[in-house]
Amino acid sequence: MSSIDPTAISRPRSPDLISGYHLEKLVGSGGMGEVHKATQLSLGRTVAVKLLNPELAKDPSFIARFQKEAAALAALSHPHIVSIVDKGKTDTTYYLVMEFVDGPSLRELIRAPELDVTGALRRMLEICRAIEYAHGRGVIHRDLKPENILLDQQAGGIAKVSDFGLASFLADASPSSRYALTSTHVSMGTLSYMAPEQRVDAKNADARADIFSLGVILYEWLTGEVPLGTFDPPSQRKEGLDPRLDAIVTRCLKPDPEDRYPSVRALIEDLELLVPGSMSSLPAVRPTRIHRLRQGVRKVVRKTLQAAAALVVLAALGVLAREWLRDGEARPRVQPGAAIMEDLGPMSALTGPGRSEDASERRTLALGEGPEQLNLLVSGRPVEFQENAVIFPAVDGQSRVGRVRMNVVGREGDIATLSARLRADAAPPTPMRRALAFWNGPPRATQAAVLLVGSTDLDYVALIHNGAGEPVRLEWALDERRGTMLGPDAPEGEAVLELKVDAEGVLQAFVGKGKEQRAIAEPINLGPGWMEHFGELPPVPAVGCIEGTCRIEGLTFTVRKAPPPGTTAPVPTLAVRPAAPVPAKAVAPKKAPPPPPKKQPAKAPPKGGKRR
Structure with a gap:
């Protein structure tokens, strides 16, 4: 294909470029060419003239596409389809003459x-x-x-x-x-x-x-x-x-x-x-007998379905009322991490803005900000992107849990870090939510989470933000090992959460950043080869939300390989070398005092002597 001159479309055209038509003004342009309002001289009517870009007019594929549009329009004559008037060729390009539509x-x-x-x-x-x-x-x-x-x-x-x-x-x-x-x-x-x-x-x-x-x-x-x-x-x-x-x-x-x-x-x-x-x-057309019969059948079916739906709703309300009035035992609540990792129905593919950086020993994924489009798998609640943030908007109904998992492979390494900024806000009250609260009891608190997820969704580590003033929760389920630890209370508004796993398999969780960062309970020792606890494939990052509105920003996942065994020996010596000169410099000042006393008496006689 010939290279396209970017100014070719915007160059002024001669009003009499096409025989039989007078070009009046440019009304639109694009990659294929431009459209002019024109007058058909033989009939004195207004038409639209579509000119193929002269550079594209040298390319057989674009010429064929232009001719194809003419063939399609020529085959169609309908009040809601723009009609074709003429087509032709000039010395430099091809053109179509069409009905002029005066409107947006x-x-x-x-x-x-x-x-x-x-x-x-x-x-x-x-x-x-x-x-x-x-x-x-x-x-x-x-x-x-x-x-x-x-x-x-x-x-x-x-x-x-x-x-x-x-x-x-x-x-x-x-x-x-x-x-x-x-x-x-x-x-x-x-x-x-x-x-x-x-x-x-x-x-x-x-x-x-x-x-x-x-x-x-x-x-x-x-x-x-x-x-x-x-x-x-x-x-x-x-x-x-x-x-x-x-x-x-x-x-x-x-x-x-x-x-x-x-x-x-x-x-x-x-x-x-x-x-x-x-x-x-x-134009008004009298309905045929078959059409009227079809409309009547459809109306009866719709009425029947509406009545059946009303009966189902009433039956469901009766069941809920019966359960609510029971003096039965309180049902055990599922842990938030387990609720997020449950089967939430079929997954749908989605892309989101982000970036992926691959170096020889370090790989980083960042979701929400970047020039690339990362592949995601969404389950449960709908999700959207706003200003580089992953948003779970508040929803009504049964689908109150949502999960977004990065669809990535090959992120292997001995050391991993997962961090993000999370916000969990309760959903504003609505009549529907009040009704659900009446029958089901108060809704669960809004919870937002970042997770490391295994290949089967059965193995995971979740760091959960339960809302301002509530303790941050670390929850894990790896093979047969399961547990929960509570950390410090989350701050007002946004909470910065971070998961770290070192080369020895020691997992730690933190809340806050910089000098304000605090550890959540005690480290968990997963041992060397810790990635095997997540299944056949290395873990991938994910985010989740329960109830309310969740906002996750700055999600960053980094994995890197630990230094080879041969390079570990010089590391301690480098750490010790700066410490060795320090005592040497500290001892030197202690040996310095003896010389000054000897010099002091030599300076004393001039003070007691006579001036010259």
């Missing part, structure tokens, strides 16, 4: 401070109908994102899908062989909106990849956030949202394509139930 992109609408849920769902239906139509014509968009959806103000703000430059054609469509640009096992698109299978192999991604992208757009539109990793349902992120949206979004965002909606038509049918008069954007 969906990105600008998402950023608006107030959310019109009904309006958002109406426009979402328009987008879905456009994609359903494209799929019916054998075209998969593969790059759906807010920037590629325009809102036509002259047509009442209706949505129009644009930018089919990464589109693919289904196998039964005629242009497939001519424009098959994507190679196997190549990822194409925008990462945050791409389906998992598209990130691995874009060529074999089918129409369900577009359904995943539609789910991301809908979630971001409703909550203002892109769903990453383990995410909360929309109704928990934004008050007042219909809980039925949770099921729709969740089904769109299933990692396995088989678990998503089988078609965009199925997604549209669910969305239509939430939007009054949802067919108003299209």
